[in-house]
Amino acid sequence: MGKPWRKLAMTAGSAALGMAAVLALPATAQAAPSAPCSERAAACIDLSANTSWLMDNGAVTYGGVPITSGMPGYETPPGSFQVTFKNIDHWSRAYDAPMPYSVFFTTSGIAFHEGSLSEQSHGCIHLSNAAAKTYFNALQPGEVVEVVP
Incomplete structure (x- = not known):
């Protein structure tokens, strides 16, 4: 069964758009790419597209949102992971930087967090302020995060 609270994470614009507006898209408009993750994923990251989504049972509930990921030498690892913990006001001692x-x-300290969308990270997934708040509120320890190359 889906998580009804995830539906609240939709942007106000997408909720207000309505089916009539979707049907009124010009024939040349293309649908946004779907998230390339399994139904188990609560969050999906596509490193090649620099995009991430929140999901519930295979359905996108928020996003895709732009991201930046790990720079050369600090690449974000692909794979399936679980949320380990959250910290609203984390400070990286390794890089002397706010997160x-x-x-x-x-387990190696990689996280979603608010960060630059124009500079790559030391492995973390940078999100805008609004997206970081949404991810922080939506994701819970134990939920699956899938990272695809």
């Missing part, structure tokens, strides 16, 4: 709205999903 607001951190949602950690690897």
